[in-house]
Structure formats: C-alpha cells, structure tokens
Amino acid sequence: MSQNEHEHDADVGGALDSWTGSSTEIHDLRSPATSPVVSSPSLAKLLHPTNQSPPPPHVHRKRKRPSEPQPPPLDQSSLLTAYTCPICFSSPTNATLTPCGHIMCGPCLFAAVKAGLQRHATMMIGEGQPLCPVCRAPIPGWDGRGGGVIGLKVRAIISA
Structure with missing residues (x-):
C-alpha cells in the first residue's frame, strides 16, 4: 500500500x-x-464466545414513544381562505364537489366541462362525455344544470 x-x-x-x-x-x-x-x-x-454461560433473560419493557407534537388548533375561517379553486386559483365561489373528489368553483367547473364537450363536438369524435377538468375522470349524471356534482355550502364558524 x-x-x-x-x-x-x-x-x-x-x-x-x-x-x-x-x-x-x-x-x-x-x-x-x-x-x-x-x-x-x-x-x-457473538461469533467467538469466550464462555458458554446462558444469556441473561430479556426483560420486556414497553418503549416510550416520543411525544408527538400536537398540531395547533385550526381556525375554521383560515381553512376557508386557504383553499383555492384549481382552475381560477381564487377562493371557490359556489364551491362544487365532483364525484372524483375535486372541489372547485361552480362556474369554473361548468365552463370547463362545457368547453370540453364543445371541443369534442367540434372534432366530431363521437359523443363527448363530461370529464373532471382536474383529473379527466368521467362525471356520471352530468346534465349541465348541476346533475352529477354536489354543490357545497360554506359555513363559517364564528366563536366569541
């Protein structure tokens, strides 16, 4: 070396x-x-024991888990302002829930689905299917008037 x-x-x-x-x-x-x-x-x-005495019995002790920090209490009003529509990036107006679990503005959802259906019709690829604008999952029951989606009521909790 x-x-x-x-x-x-x-x-x-x-x-x-x-x-x-x-x-x-x-x-x-x-x-x-x-x-x-x-x-x-x-x-x-372990590999080369010097004496052959039996190992001491194991004492089973419950391990203490490290104390997990508790998250601070959440202010409900801050939750409402923290969420943004994935289409317009604003706080959702007339928040709407799709079957796939996405929440967005009602007007944004309706405009996006309508644009998708029009694009499909323009390309003449057969009958268009309403799709979620976020993940492209089908929206069964869509009728263009709120069918197939759930309108959400936003409730603010005010505490004194």
Missing part, C-alpha cells in the same frame, strides 16, 4: 468514527489479512 492509500484509509476511518461514534478498523482487501476479520467487539463476542 502506498503512502497516499494509507492516508486515504485513515481519512475514511476517521470519518466513519465521527459518524458512528465508535472506532472502525479498515482492512485492505488487496492483501492477505494480517488483522482479525471481525472489527466490532460486540460482533466478535
């Missing part, structure tokens, strides 16, 4: 020591082993 290789191995060993918090031996695999193959003392005890 050259001087540079020894310095590199020492650097790697030092980095491993600082990372793991224990000493680490580095073995050169290019030359015959001159030091013990097992470098971990605990592993050496």
Whole structure:
C-alpha cells in the first residue's frame, strides 16, 4: 500500500468514527489479512464466545414513544381562505364537489366541462362525455344544470 492509500484509509476511518461514534478498523482487501476479520467487539463476542454461560433473560419493557407534537388548533375561517379553486386559483365561489373528489368553483367547473364537450363536438369524435377538468375522470349524471356534482355550502364558524 502506498503512502497516499494509507492516508486515504485513515481519512475514511476517521470519518466513519465521527459518524458512528465508535472506532472502525479498515482492512485492505488487496492483501492477505494480517488483522482479525471481525472489527466490532460486540460482533466478535457473538461469533467467538469466550464462555458458554446462558444469556441473561430479556426483560420486556414497553418503549416510550416520543411525544408527538400536537398540531395547533385550526381556525375554521383560515381553512376557508386557504383553499383555492384549481382552475381560477381564487377562493371557490359556489364551491362544487365532483364525484372524483375535486372541489372547485361552480362556474369554473361548468365552463370547463362545457368547453370540453364543445371541443369534442367540434372534432366530431363521437359523443363527448363530461370529464373532471382536474383529473379527466368521467362525471356520471352530468346534465349541465348541476346533475352529477354536489354543490357545497360554506359555513363559517364564528366563536366569541
């Protein structure tokens, strides 16, 4: 092994020591082993026990879970202003829920579905099917007047 290789191995060993918090031996695999193959003392005890006494019985202790931080209580009015329509990026007006679970403005949804149906008719690709403008899932029961979707009532909770 050259001087540079020894310095590199020492650097790697030092980095491993600082990372793991224990000493680490580095073995050169290019030359015959001159030091013990097992470098971990605990592993050496497992592989080569010095005395054959039975292991001590395990005491089963319940581990304490680290206390999970509780999220701060949410202000309901902040939830209403935090959500935005995925089409116009504003707070939803006449919020509407699609069967696939997307919430958007009623006017945005109706305009997007109408545009999709018109595009389909213009291309003459057969009968168009109303699709969710976000994920393109079919909207069964769509009639252009609110069928197939659910209009949501936004309720603000005011507490004194």
